[in-house]
Amino acid sequence: MNKENAKIKIDELVDILQKHNYNYYVLSNPAISDYDFDLLLKELEKFEDEFPELVRPDSPTLRVGGEPTKNFKTVAHKYSMLSLSNTYSEEEISDFDARVRKVIGDDVEYVCELKYDGLSIGLTYVDGILVQAVTRGDGVHGDDVTNNVRTIKSIPLKLHGKPPNEIEIRGEVFFPLDGFKKMNAMREGIGEQVFANPRNAASGSLKMQDPNEVAQRPLDCYLYYIPGNQLDIPTHYDSLLLAAKMGFKISKNIAVCRNLNGIFEFIADWSKGRKHLNYEIDGIVIKVNSISQQKQLGFTAKNPRWAIAYKFKAERVETVLMSIDYQVGRTGAVTPVANLRPVQLAGTVVKRASLHNSDIISNLDVRVGDHVFVEKGGEIIPKIISVNTNKRLHESTPVEFITHCPECSTPLIKNEDEAAHYCPNEDFCPPQIKGKLEHFISRKAMNIDSLGEGKIEMLFDYKLVLNVADFYDLKPEIIIGLEKIIPGKDGKKDSRLSFQEKTITNIISGIENSKVIPFERVLFAIGIRYVGETVAKKLAAHFRNIEALGLASFDELNEVDEIGVRIAESVINWFEKPEHKSIIQRLADAGLNMEMDENSSATSNILNGSSFVVSGVFEKHSRDEIKTLIEQNGGKNTSSISAKTSYLIAGSNMGPTKRSKAEKLGVPIISEDDFVLMIGS
Secondary structure (H helix, E strand, C coil): CCHHHHHHHHHHHHHHHHHHHHHHHHCCCCCCCHHHHHHHHHHHHHHHHHCHHHCCCCCHHHCCCCCCCCCCCEEECCCCCCCCCEECCHHHHHHHHHHHHHHHCCCCCEEEEEEECCEEEEEEEECCEEEEEEECCCCCEEEECHHHHCCCCCCCCECCCCCCCEEEEEEEEECCHHHHHHHHHHHHHCCCCCCCCHHHHHHHHHCCCCHHHHCCCCCEEEEEECHHHCCCCCEHHHHHHHHHHCCCCCCCCEEEECCHHHHHHHHHHHHHHHHHCCCCEEEEEEEECEHHHHHHHCECCCCECCEEEEECCCCEEEEEEEEEEEEECCCCEEEEEEEEEEEEECCEEEEEEECCCHHHHHHHCCCCCCEEEEEEECCCEEEEEEECHHHCCCCCCCCCCCCECCCCCCECECCCCCCCEECCCCCCCHHHHHHHHHHHHCCCCCCCCCCCHHHHHHHHHCCCCCCHHHHHHCCHHHHCCCEEEECCCCCCCCEEEECCHHHHHHHHHHHHHHHHCCHHHHHHHCCCCCCCHHHHHHHHHHHCEHHHHHHCCHHHHHCCCCCCHHHHHHHHHHHHCHHHHHHHHHHHHCCCCCECCHHHCCCCCCCCCCEEEEECECCCCCHHHHHHHHHHCCCEECCCCCCCCCEEEECECCCHHHHHHHHHHCCCEECHHHHHHHHCC
16 A cells, blocks of 8 residues: 555544544443454554554554543543553464563563453542542543542542552442443433443443432442552552552452463453353453563553453344334333344343334344344343344335334324434323333332232233322222233243232232322322432422422423423423323322421521532531431532532541632531531521
8 A cells, every 4th residue: 555545544544533532432422342443443553553654643543542521620640541452362462471571581470350341540549538539531631530439339438557648549430230220220210311331321420510419320449550669569469469458449350370371261261250240341451460570561652561451352143133123111212122033142042132212223224134243232231233234135125113102003202302202192001101100119119019010010901000099099809819821931831920818918008108108209209201219309399299399380490400491391291281180189189298298398598598518427417417407407418619609518537629629719618516506406
């Protein structure tokens, strides 16, 4: 290839990779797999090696990652946070080993660790106290996400023993798979878009503005590297053992290997064993163990020469798209589901894969009868990656998304700012009704025991419960003896589901006990779209009762903290329907709480107009108790300090960053006793 054509190709690759870098690091929304990205990067490196004079100053090969998000303070890393050189072959690991031995000789050992698939983080401790947490960003600068990281329970706020005066440690924040599944189920239940994979969820969570919201997400973190030989310890492995003694969460899945056979055995073990972990890994990291040898090997402009990452290829199989079904969820969202010719993938037989929405179908140009490539997204959910158009049938035609609900035939709607189509027939569309009934009885809503999906469906099929108010009309004599045959799947025998006397007693008792559930949970339970647990609390606290909320205007709703246009419109639309007003009246007649308990009402307005940040550990009250007192006396809790903050209530072990910011902005810093005197209790 001549120089002119090489320049054209280099410019094309740089532009493509920059776009994908931005999608991945800034938007947390990758458009291609890591494997495909690395192939493009290697192709660019090949051209740049051949024509070094054509290397652009903005080439992705000269960078570690994308630019840091601008919503957080940008911080310079004390030690550059470099990425690792990636490989997908054992041959390249052998080459890496040969390069290492050429420099330092044959007396070398390696540490093999799991490569966590999350968000890299650097934690700094001063006098044993966590003072700063910074994302990788571009490797030189990252985002200060200290307040969010403090909510992660596995990250110590104070170290054990006698740690160094100052120490920085690196690790990976990730979502445990069980927590990820629960969170997505909850988001789907309240009509929010689900996360595509745990990595995106972890990245998005750490970049949220409100640490209180981050605290609701079950993030976890493993620590794996102390840069700069800060502990003056001879080996990397020993530094991890000492870090564990200081209270850091260090993985036990680590091996010290003296040769390539040990490395390859570790890779083979975890290539299979990763399926049994409660978190995602996407490869194995191999590091030279000796700190002095690491120093001798040094760094390139973008990678350490003493470490390499072996990345697992996502298992991908080819099969045929037989047909497309359309499923309707509780909120009315219609999800297309691909029915596949059964195929073995990552240890299980895959028959179905989500197509998410009409935009995904259009972008993939996937058609019934196509040969498609399927991966397990995040090792959990099967997804169609691409189409083998070389095998496409000549008579195939593009998929036309359905126009009417597959369950109730109502014309579907699609809002401009949303990807999904919706069935608006929320009160008479069977899957929506059953979904709302299941949501109503759930633990965080009305918490009615002994009623699950199967029994809800039976009550619905017998037309005994068609809306949430019908639960309170149930009598033992009505449901005793009801039964249903559930067809067995995959050759299994049919099973029988019935209402037994003990079960009925528990159900009726659970329904009766639900009448003491507070108003904000009743509001959450009735299932207004976009009114999740947090929004329900805010609306209940502001309007105090269901009647005031039902009569609220758009402007009145929009004035409530964190209630935007979408939520306000949804609330108004819900209360406008006569059938919903009837349900509310029936629930009130049944004895449910339709107003805030007087005990939860404000005891005074002495703090009206004042906003507070509560930080640290307190002697007489917990932080939650102090926040409750603030709200009961007309004040407002905020998570971060700004010029609008009225007071910072400071306890012991409060981070120096908040104190420094409060002093800089002139925000008064008061003690727990000062606050108690302020409210006169």
